[in-house]
Amino acid sequence: MSVKIKDLAKQLNLSVATISKALKDSYEISPETKQKVLELAKKLNYTPNPYASSLRKRSSKTIAVVLPEVADSFFSIAINGIESVAYDKGYHVLIYLTHESFEREEAILKEFQSGRVDGILISVSGETINSDHIKEVIAAGMPLVFFDRVCEDVETAKIITDDFESSYNATCHLIKAGCKKITYLSTSSALSINNKRMEGYIQALADNELKKTSENIVSCTSDSIGNYKIIYDLLKKKNRPDGLIASVEKLTTPVYLVCDHLDLSIPGDVKVISFTNLQAALILTPTLTTVTQPAFEMGKTAATVLFKSLEKRNYHLNKEITVIPSVLTIRDSAT
Amino acid sequence: MSVKIKDLAKQLNLSVATISKALKDSYEISPETKQKVLELAKKLNYTPNPYASSLRKRSSKTIAVVLPEVADSFFSIAINGIESVAYDKGYHVLIYLTHESFEREEAILKEFQSGRVDGILISVSGETINSDHIKEVIAAGMPLVFFDRVCEDVETAKIITDDFESSYNATCHLIKAGCKKITYLSTSSALSINNKRMEGYIQALADNELKKTSENIVSCTSDSIGNYKIIYDLLKKKNRPDGLIASVEKLTTPVYLVCDHLDLSIPGDVKVISFTNLQAALILTPTLTTVTQPAFEMGKTAATVLFKSLEKRNYHLNKEITVIPSVLTIRDSAT
DNA sequence: ACATTTTTCGAAAACGGTTTCGTAAAAAAA
DNA sequence: TTTTTTTACGAAACCGTTTTCGAAAAATGT
Numbered sequence: 001m002s003v004k005i006k007d008l009a010k011q012l013n014l015s016v017a018t019i020s021k022a023l024k025d026s027y028e029i030s031p032e033t034k035q036k037v038l039e040l041a042k043k044l045n046y047t048p049n050p051y052a053s054s055l056r057k058r059s060s061k062t063i064a065v066v067l068p069e070v071a072d073s074f075f076s077i078a079i080n081g082i083e084s085v086a087y088d089k090g091y092h093v094l095i096y097l098t099h100e101s102f103e104r105e106e107a108i109l110k111e112f113q114s115g116r117v118d119g120i121l122i123s124v125s126g127e128t129i130n131s132d133h134i135k136e137v138i139a140a141g142m143p144l145v146f147f148d149r150v151c152e153d154v155e156t157a158k159i160i161t162d163d164f165e166s167s168y169n170a171t172c173h174l175i176k177a178g179c180k181k182i183t184y185l186s187t188s189s190a191l192s193i194n195n196k197r198m199e200g201y202i203q204a205l206a207d208n209e210l211k212k213t214s215e216n217i218v219s220c221t222s223d224s225i226g227n228y229k230i231i232y233d234l235l236k237k238k239n240r241p242d243g244l245i246a247s248v249e250k251l252t253t254p255v256y257l258v259c260d261h262l263d264l265s266i267p268g269d270v271k272v273i274s275f276t277n278l279q280a281a282l283i284l285t286p287t288l289t290t291v292t293q294p295a296f297e298m299g300k301t302a303a304t305v306l307f308k309s310l311e312k313r314n315y316h317l318n319k320e321i322t323v324i325p326s327v328l329t330i331r332d333s334a335t
Numbered sequence: 336m337s338v339k340i341k342d343l344a345k346q347l348n349l350s351v352a353t354i355s356k357a358l359k360d361s362y363e364i365s366p367e368t369k370q371k372v373l374e375l376a377k378k379l380n381y382t383p384n385p386y387a388s389s390l391r392k393r394s395s396k397t398i399a400v401v402l403p404e405v406a407d408s409f410f411s412i413a414i415n416g417i418e419s420v421a422y423d424k425g426y427h428v429l430i431y432l433t434h435e436s437f438e439r440e441e442a443i444l445k446e447f448q449s450g451r452v453d454g455i456l457i458s459v460s461g462e463t464i465n466s467d468h469i470k471e472v473i474a475a476g477m478p479l480v481f482f483d484r485v486c487e488d489v490e491t492a493k494i495i496t497d498d499f500e501s502s503y504n505a506t507c508h509l510i511k512a513g514c515k516k517i518t519y520l521s522t523s524s525a526l527s528i529n530n531k532r533m534e535g536y537i538q539a540l541a542d543n544e545l546k547k548t549s550e551n552i553v554s555c556t557s558d559s560i561g562n563y564k565i566i567y568d569l570l571k572k573k574n575r576p577d578g579l580i581a582s583v584e585k586l587t588t589p590v591y592l593v594c595d596h597l598d599l600s601i602p603g604d605v606k607v608i609s610f611t612n613l614q615a616a617l618i619l620t621p622t623l624t625t626v627t628q629p630a631f632e633m634g635k636t637a638a639t640v641l642f643k644s645l646e647k648r649n650y651h652l653n654k655e656i657t658v659i660p661s662v663l664t665i666r667d668s669a670t
Numbered sequence: 671a672c673a674t675t676t677t678t679c680g681a682a683a684a685c686g687g688t689t690t691c692g693t694a695a696a697a698a699a700a
Numbered sequence: 701t702t703t704t705t706t707t708a709c710g711a712a713a714c715c716g717t718t719t720t721c722g723a724a725a726a727a728t729g730t
Contacts, residue, residue, distance in 0.1 A: 015709070017688080017710060020686095048687070051389040054715090055715045057689095060386065062429070076411045077405070080405055084432075084434075097415065114337070114383060260618070278615060280587070284618060352718085359718090362677095363678065386717090389717090390686065390715090390718095391685050
């Protein structure tokens with residue numbers, strides 16, 4: 001089959017030990033033999049068996065990225081950031097999708113006890129209330145860093161964006177633009193990001209002396225048809241809101257659709273701000289005011305932090321939280 | 336560190352061989368010992384070392400997915416399809432991005448000679464003219480299936496969409512809607528999908544007795560600012576086209592932007608059809624007529640075909656080409 | 671009762687590298 | 701010249717499983 005160290009050894013009348021050391025440029029090997037080995041290796045197209053070396057070295061040079069889904073453009077972009085630094089570091093990246101299922105997330109995390117990966121990058125599912133499965137894998141000595149969707153009760157590195165502030169600012173912007181009744185369209189209530197954003201929204205209402213009733217916060221699901229209906233019902237009420245904060249990207253489409261179907265003008269009747277990374281925000285009518293997360297940057301620094309802990313033996317992933325600010329881009333939908 | 340077979344063996348006074356067999360439910364082991372082993376394994380939270388077993392079994396239970404990028408929503412969705420079947424089959428998926436670079440694609444493919452993966456799913460980069468690196472890995476016995484962006488001169492399974500027909504139909508639709516001067520906005524000329532789409536477009540012109548000049552086909556790049564400029568110049572000309580086919584998703588935004596900036600009405604002045612999977616097509620103004628590829632399905636069947644060849648020893652990935660039709664959704668931008 | 675088959679298990683050799691440790695020869699120091 | 705050090709390499713153990721093969725014990729047949 002493929003050529004192995006033993007084959008090289010035989011052809012050069014050297015031992016496998018010597019070949020192995022020569023290939024890693026060990027000081028124990030003379031320059032001449034090193035060159036001979038390298039030459040033959042290239043000639044025979046030798047590629048080391050990663051499983052053999054991972055087994056012996058007890059390190060796999062691969063990390064796991066576990067995500068809810070790649071539907072959201074945030075995660076798509078984040079993957080690019082992660083992969084770019086992984087490739088530079090010579091690491092391989094395994095991808096796992098939880099599909100927002102807690103059981104699946106548990107099963108995936110448990111598999112990591114096997115040593116398949118050296119470290120984990122994770123953005124938790126919307127169902128993840130309990131974090132025992134994560135604590136467990138960390139306790140087993142596995143470096144893990146959260147990005148975007150974190151578990152607040154787990155002490156490890158986290159790369160997040162300023163959810164509270166950006167939501168606060170977005171809400172303030174709506175208020176300054178004249179909104180009196182702003183509704184927050186929420187997603188999974190288990191999600192850290194959702195709660196932070198919600199708190200920012202609430203704080204902004206409070207700071208501007210706007211009353212907040214329970215009706216001000218509307219829970220959406222992951223079912224797109226259901227979301228359409230929820231938003232439709234919301235905007236059909238006589239005392240409908242005059243401002244909307246769509247806390248996740250997937251809520252943008254139903255909001256615009258419903259406004260169109262109900263003949264509501266954006267921003268005339270309702271002003272809209274959405275958390276999204278969609279480039280299409282530029283070409284919507286009206287153009288969409290967005291809070292865009294630094295997806296690429298977040299993926300990149302999450303990976304960077306993880307690799308730092310992988311490379312330094314005694315470097316510990318403490319509770320260091322890296323906050324990379326989102327940017328609020330004001331466009332026509334909220335003016 | 337983690338618990339190994341040897342530990343189980345010691346505790347139960349059995350040999351490692353027996354444990355190993357018991358764990359895989361071998362007929363050689365009595366039901367009683369099997370149960371004892373299973374119980375202890377669960378109790379001690381035993382997870383087999385994948386590298387040891389991959390080394391011994393010479394199979395890794397992992398596949399590689401190599402993509403140009405995850406920016407395009409097509410690939411995002413395709414990944415979901417791939418992962419869903421991989422997970423069901425108990426396979427792991429490694430992801431590699433070429434960033435549209437041929438050298439990087441070569442380097443990645445070469446790495447696969449090592450046996451790190453059992454099979455490969457690939458959508459080639461826009462720079463890939465030569466396919467030797469792919470033929471090489473196939474010749475080494477590695478199952479490989481193309482999806483979406485294929486190399487036509489490589490004989491293996493391919494999962495594609497009906498690029499020619501869908502482009503033909505899209506073009507005919509523009510013609511029936513009254514367009515006389517339709518421009519095809521092309522992407523990498525090395526790409527199979529681009530060429531098929533271009534041919535479909537050309538054929539449609541021919542069948543409808545529309546003349547095709549070289550100006551009818553405009554090459555775009557991967558630089559978004561550059562693309563804006565190209566399209567801007569195109570639509571500013573006095574004899575500008577009255578119909579546009581955007582052959583890839585990323586061209587949608589600049590087209591809409593330019594029309595807005597030049598005060599051109601869609602579909603009044605220019606009618607537009609775009610190849611895209613963006614859900615936002617629904618909420619653009621005007622709503623966008625799209626050719627949407629069955630991204631999830633394509634990823635899913637690509638993976639399914641690959642797994643079939645992995646599971647059946649003598650099943651060969653021949654030149655079987657699976658075509659999954661795109662769907663042309665007519666909306667306001669082209670009526 | 672003995673011969674034969676079946677059941678159930680263990681010893682040991684893989685898989686393909688890495689790493690420790692020992693050692694002969696060459697070079698340097700004495 | 702002798703002693704010490706350095707250089708350059710090899711033997712063998714090891715990583716944790718899987719798998720082949722042999723063999724005792726139990727079951728079955730005659």
